[in-house]
Amino acid sequence: MDTAVFETPPSTSSRIKSEARRRPSRSEAEAAVRTLIEWAGDDPDREGLKETPERVVRAYEEFFAGYDEDPVALLATTFEETAAYDEMIVLRDIRLESHCEHHMVPILGRAHVGYLPAGRVVGFSKLARLVEVFAKRLQIQEALTSQIADTIQDLLQPRGVGVVIEAAHQCMTTRGIRKPGVSAVTSRMLGCFRDDPTTRREFLSVIGNQRNAPHET
Ligand SMILES: [Zn+2]
Numbered sequence: 001m002d003t004a005v006f007e008t009p010p011s012t013s014s015r016i017k018s019e020a021r022r023r024p025s026r027s028e029a030e031a032a033v034r035t036l037i038e039w040a041g042d043d044p045d046r047e048g049l050k051e052t053p054e055r056v057v058r059a060y061e062e063f064f065a066g067y068d069e070d071p072v073a074l075l076a077t078t079f080e081e082t083a084a085y086d087e088m089i090v091l092r093d094i095r096l097e098s099h100c101e102h103h104m105v106p107i108l109g110r111a112h113v114g115y116l117p118a119g120r121v122v123g124f125s126k127l128a129r130l131v132e133v134f135a136k137r138l139q140i141q142e143a144l145t146s147q148i149a150d151t152i153q154d155l156l157q158p159r160g161v162g163v164v165i166e167a168a169h170q171c172m173t174t175r176g177i178r179k180p181g182v183s184a185v186t187s188r189m190l191g192c193f194r195d196d197p198t199t200r201r202e203f204l205s206v207i208g209n210q211r212n213a214p215h216e217t
């Protein structure tokens with residue numbers, strides 16, 4: 001597998017405020033899908049396609065459910081103050097399903113999230129949910145990686161955060177340059193994950209060991 005590795009630059013986690021703009025109605029969204037079907041060259045009134053606009057809009061509700069959720073609120077209301085645990089916490093192989101903002105096609109892969117707490121910890125399921133809230137939006141992988149790391153840093157104020165995402169982009173595999181098997185790897189390291197080589201190595205070895213382990217099927 002070819003792998004492109006690039007470290008994401010620091011970025012703001014600010015997002016377009018979607019509540020400021022009028023949201024089209026469901027029937028407007030269905031009409032838009034109908035237009036795309038016609039534009040592709042098919043007949044939206046034929047039997048197999050009759051329910052398609054409705055189904056596509058329902059699917060979009062799932063794909064982009066992240067716009068209706070506030071990632072800050074998700075962590076802010078659930079962290080626990082605890083001085084008792086100060087070892088690295090890593091959640092690896094979080095299933096990642098997102099959509100690229102350039103072509104609106106799937107980005108599929110895995111996210112690995114680690115942090116070294118400084119008094120505040122959050123449940124594993126909340127970390128996985130945080131990944132999902134950002135993934136279920138239109139994304140580029142670099143921004144997605146930064147948003148997850150920056151939110152954990154802001155809310156939990158740990159000693160450091162590391163986020164690594166490995167993903168395949170269907171806009172690269174099914175169209176354009178057609179490079180199946182290529183996955184892009186992005187990372188964002190903050191605090192001691194950036195500055196302390198030992199911490200960074202420990203994190204990378206925890207998430208990397210998985211690849212060398214035999215696969216159970
Ligand atoms: Zn794309």
